[in-house]
Amino acid sequence: MPLRRAELGATQHVMAERSQESVNYILSGKGLGSPLPAGRGGDKTPQMVNLANPTAFLAVTRRALPWLAAAATALFVVGLWGAFAAPPDYQQGEAVKIMYVHVPAAWMSSFIYVVMAAASLGTLVWRHPLADAAQKAAAPLGAGFTFICLVTGSLWGKPMWGAYWVWDARLTSVLILFIMYLGLVALWRSIEDQGVAARAAAILTLVGVVILPIIKFSVDWWHTLHQPASVFRMGGPTIGPQLLWPLLTMALAFTLLFVVLHLMAIRNEILRRRIARLTMLAAAGGDALSRRLAAGGSGA
Amino acid sequence: MSEIPHIGFIVAAYLVTAATIAVMIGAILVDYRRLGRALSRLEATRSGDDAK
Numbered sequence: 001m002p003l004r005r006a007e008l009g010a011t012q013h014v015m016a017e018r019s020q021e022s023v024n025y026i027l028s029g030k031g032l033g034s035p036l037p038a039g040r041g042g043d044k045t046p047q048m049v050n051l052a053n054p055t056a057f058l059a060v061t062r063r064a065l066p067w068l069a070a071a072a073t074a075l076f077v078v079g080l081w082g083a084f085a086a087p088p089d090y091q092q093g094e095a096v097k098i099m100y101v102h103v104p105a106a107w108m109s110s111f112i113y114v115v116m117a118a119a120s121l122g123t124l125v126w127r128h129p130l131a132d133a134a135q136k137a138a139a140p141l142g143a144g145f146t147f148i149c150l151v152t153g154s155l156w157g158k159p160m161w162g163a164y165w166v167w168d169a170r171l172t173s174v175l176i177l178f179i180m181y182l183g184l185v186a187l188w189r190s191i192e193d194q195g196v197a198a199r200a201a202a203i204l205t206l207v208g209v210v211i212l213p214i215i216k217f218s219v220d221w222w223h224t225l226h227q228p229a230s231v232f233r234m235g236g237p238t239i240g241p242q243l244l245w246p247l248l249t250m251a252l253a254f255t256l257l258f259v260v261l262h263l264m265a266i267r268n269e270i271l272r273r274r275i276a277r278l279t280m281l282a283a284a285g286g287d288a289l290s291r292r293l294a295a296g297g298s299g300a
Numbered sequence: 301m302s303e304i305p306h307i308g309f310i311v312a313a314y315l316v317t318a319a320t321i322a323v324m325i326g327a328i329l330v331d332y333r334r335l336g337r338a339l340s341r342l343e344a345t346r347s348g349d350d351a352k
Contacts, residue, residue: 095306101317144324151320152313159306257321264328271335278342 054270057130061263068260075253082246089243098156100246103231104254105148109177110212112142112258116184117209120202130266132198133273135205136188137265141258143181150178161225169218170226173211180208 079100089096116138122131153171154164165171184201191197219228230238237244304310 093306094304094310097310098313101313105317140327141324144320148317148320151316155309155313155316159309261324261328264332268328268331268335271332271339275335275338275342278339278346282342282345 054130054273058267058270061267065260065263068256068263072253072256072260075249075256079246079249079253082249086243086246092160095156095159096243098152099243100250102149102152102156103247104251105145105152106174107251108254108258109142109146109149109174110215111255112138112145113177113181113205113209113212115262116142116205120205123198123202124206130270132194132202133266133269134262135198135201137262137269139181139184139188139201141261141265143178143185145254145258146174146178146181149174157225166225168224168226169222170215170224173215173218177211177215180211 083097083100086097088094116135119131119135119138122128123135150171153174157166158164184204187201187204188194188197191200216229218224219226231244231247239247
């Protein structure tokens, strides 16, 4: 994958070494003219081509983002109104209102990891061109939502348990998830060659999937202060409908918010790679090359 | 308002959530604008080279 290595790991030194190889690749029409470089599954999976084409992705994103953002905002308004209009819990009183941000953030912290695991499979198995961008873009968002989960849980724990933090199985496993997110962000930043970073992050993400069942079942496997599942459980939710619908609305709002932020972050990643590619071309010093590329299409 | 039990914890939880979401949105938007400027500069340079 000569273009990919030079495109993603572009430094002046590396560019000097690889420029001729990369220029040949680009001039062959595989790098910028075609939506999916040959040898990466493009010929075998034509239905994936449109989804894999970063230019098409940018166009779809441009149209979809305003609608998704508006829907997320509307859901937040409805969810927050429902949360503050909901009656207090018979045991926890008004402190139960923390549930409407804590629980959706907790769900998102695991859901985003599932998204990253799927993207990792896309990188390692199907070699989808946007999979590593999706994985990279999701990691900081996962860290953000897990941070919200940990802090709001701590603020809920103090009035209910009498402590901000206990080394409880659920709390500790979510803290490990948070550290894993930070580790993945650090991994992406510490490896210059983004192709190598993508594979390393994908493998680490897939290995780390083991944390998800531990988080989910920690409240069943160990004696913990944290309450067991009360929404997604056999026998149905144990929460009353007046408290449940705002919770589910907020969960949907958090999910849409993540979708919006993820699409925006993937778009940034595509632009970052386009800049790296243009920088590489400028370093290759080919005015004629630039003209040929401009005539042949922009690619990503 | 201050008579509501644990109001400080509730307000703090919502403030932390709002601040974290604002930071995530802000970071992505700042990055997008920075990348857009860099891309415009590069394309302008390329256009200048072509014009020579």
